[in-house]
Amino acid sequence: MAQSKELPQFPEPFWREIDIPNYPKLVEGMKVDVGIVGGGIVGITTAYLLAKQNVTVALLDAGRILNGTTGHTTAKITAQHGLIYDEFIQHFGEEKAKLYYEAQMEAKEFVEATAKELDINCDLEEQDAIIYTNSDDYVNQLETEKKAYDTLGIDSELTDSIPLKVQHKLALIMKNQAQFHPLKFLSVLAKEAVKHGAQIFENTTAVDVEYNKHPAIITREGHRVICGNIFVASHFPFYDGQGFYPARMYAERAYVLAIKSKKNYPGGMYITAEEPTRSLRSITINGEEAWLVIGDNHKTGQGKSTIEHYKALQDFAEAHIGVEEILYRWSAQDLTTLDKLPYIGRISEEEDKIFVATGFRKWGMSNGILAAKIISDKILGHENPYTELFSPSRFQTDPSLRKFARINADVAKHLIKGKLEFTDNSIKSLSKDDATVTRINGKRAGVYKDPEDKYHCVDTTCTHMGCEVEWNSGERTWDCPCHGSRFSYTGEVVEGPAKRPLERIDLE
Numbered sequence: 001m002a003q004s005k006e007l008p009q010f011p012e013p014f015w016r017e018i019d020i021p022n023y024p025k026l027v028e029g030m031k032v033d034v035g036i037v038g039g040g041i042v043g044i045t046t047a048y049l050l051a052k053q054n055v056t057v058a059l060l061d062a063g064r065i066l067n068g069t070t071g072h073t074t075a076k077i078t079a080q081h082g083l084i085y086d087e088f089i090q091h092f093g094e095e096k097a098k099l100y101y102e103a104q105m106e107a108k109e110f111v112e113a114t115a116k117e118l119d120i121n122c123d124l125e126e127q128d129a130i131i132y133t134n135s136d137d138y139v140n141q142l143e144t145e146k147k148a149y150d151t152l153g154i155d156s157e158l159t160d161s162i163p164l165k166v167q168h169k170l171a172l173i174m175k176n177q178a179q180f181h182p183l184k185f186l187s188v189l190a191k192e193a194v195k196h197g198a199q200i201f202e203n204t205t206a207v208d209v210e211y212n213k214h215p216a217i218i219t220r221e222g223h224r225v226i227c228g229n230i231f232v233a234s235h236f237p238f239y240d241g242q243g244f245y246p247a248r249m250y251a252e253r254a255y256v257l258a259i260k261s262k263k264n265y266p267g268g269m270y271i272t273a274e275e276p277t278r279s280l281r282s283i284t285i286n287g288e289e290a291w292l293v294i295g296d297n298h299k300t301g302q303g304k305s306t307i308e309h310y311k312a313l314q315d316f317a318e319a320h321i322g323v324e325e326i327l328y329r330w331s332a333q334d335l336t337t338l339d340k341l342p343y344i345g346r347i348s349e350e351e352d353k354i355f356v357a358t359g360f361r362k363w364g365m366s367n368g369i370l371a372a373k374i375i376s377d378k379i380l381g382h383e384n385p386y387t388e389l390f391s392p393s394r395f396q397t398d399p400s401l402r403k404f405a406r407i408n409a410d411v412a413k414h415l416i417k418g419k420l421e422f423t424d425n426s427i428k429s430l431s432k433d434d435a436t437v438t439r440i441n442g443k444r445a446g447v448y449k450d451p452e453d454k455y456h457c458v459d460t461t462c463t464h465m466g467c468e469v470e471w472n473s474g475e476r477t478w479d480c481p482c483h484g485s486r487f488s489y490t491g492e493v494v495e496g497p498a499k500r501p502l503e504r505i506d507l508e
Contacts, residue, residue, distance in 0.1 A: 448476070
């Protein structure tokens with residue numbers, strides 16, 4: 001097969017290339033101790049931890065397990081989550097900032113210990129995590145962050161020399177972090193959970209919760225899973241529980257290229273301090289070393305054509321790495337909370353038998369494991385030192401109140417913009433594998449023309465809160481700029497918080 005520097009036609013994550021067992025669809029109601037919605041790193045790890053303690057568990061996923069954000073991750077297990085520790089010390093104090101670091105490191109240690117205990121070959125490697133900058137504006141910030149590391153006792157080094165051959169003025173190294181193949185690890189945990197009695201159901205969409213003495217998960221087909229406790233682990237909570245999560249988070253997309261290069265990877269996991277973000281790590285594909293080039297994040301449904309973000313990463317790789325072949329491309333969606341700390345705990349004070357984990361801000365490998373440990377401890381009645389720090393009921397006025405206002409002002413702007421936008425593009429000029437927004441019978445509509453010349457037309461009004469979706473050319477989806485819901489070109493829900501598909505429009 002000839003090597004190609006062209007972007008692959010379709011997005012596909014490398015991690016999904018392994019065999020993952022199929023699990024059945026739920027076809028009848030049932031009763032369990034714990035119902036988990038979401039088959040990513042959070043849900044599967046929680047199912048494994050609880051099933052080992054003889055807790056009866058049912059895990060429901062709307063599609064295939066490990067095919068959401070977990071299946072599209074960059075799979076770094078690190079406590080270096082950007083320039084955050086000085087900020088956390090300023091906003092929350094040294095004690096809570098240190099707890100955050102310790103929580104992430106405990107998650108890393110869990111992966112290491114579990115991989116060893118279960119003899120999982122998941123390409124787990126210890127690597128240093130490195131933030132670097134070539135901007136004078138960020139040199140001082142890296143120096144300040146190093147002081148925060150020292151205050152918190154983080155093993156680190158500030159240096160002007162790193163092995164990666166990119167222009168840089170300063171770098172901050174966090175020692176003894178890790179990377180792995182997440183699906184090799186989690187597919188084994190899923191099997192172990194089932195071995196201990198957990199039940200996993202795929203292609204089973206949860207649409208609501210009935211909160212009574214024994215809360216129940218309601219599926220799209222009307223089946224009820226009656227539970228002692230429910231854990232909403234569905235990335236964006238499919239059920240809000242009056243926690244107002246859409247107003248307390250925003251969604252961003254980031255992009256990944258897997259690249260074959262003549263240059264040997266120098267070791268380490270890298271990320272720029274400045275925007276646009278450029279992040280790097282190594283992987284092994286068919287026994288050969290490859291580079292993951294990551295970044296170019298932006299708010300979902302906003303900005304330029306998404307394929308341009310892939311091209312920006314390609315340009316960076318050409319300039320700094322040298323591209324022999326682009327092996328894979330994919331993207332992921334991440335949620336950021338008001339204060340950058342995930343929401344992990346009871347979904348609201350009123351509904352104390354329902355738990356949630358969301359808002360991992362691009363660092364879902366360590367935070368996902370952490371969430372599983374916190375929630376499983378809560379259900380089992382064990383103390384966990386991180387419960388209070390990540391409680392969803394917290395509300396820090398600084399900086400939360402200001403960010404709350406900004407997020408909701410942005411939502412209002414895009415809601416109004418979409419409603420007032422006038423478009424009357426002709427679908428006759430559409431090329432194959434392209435889409436446009438037009439008006440049909442006076443309604444704003446999205447039309448995609450597939451490679452077989454067939455048109456697919458949908459009403460562009462998001463079924464979550466009525467914003468108007470925009471075309472994502474990189475993934476061939478309709479994305480909402482308000483709360484990050486995503487729909488296939490046929491209108492099916494790809495990513496929440498929307499539960500219902502876009503209305504289809506007949507062009508004939």
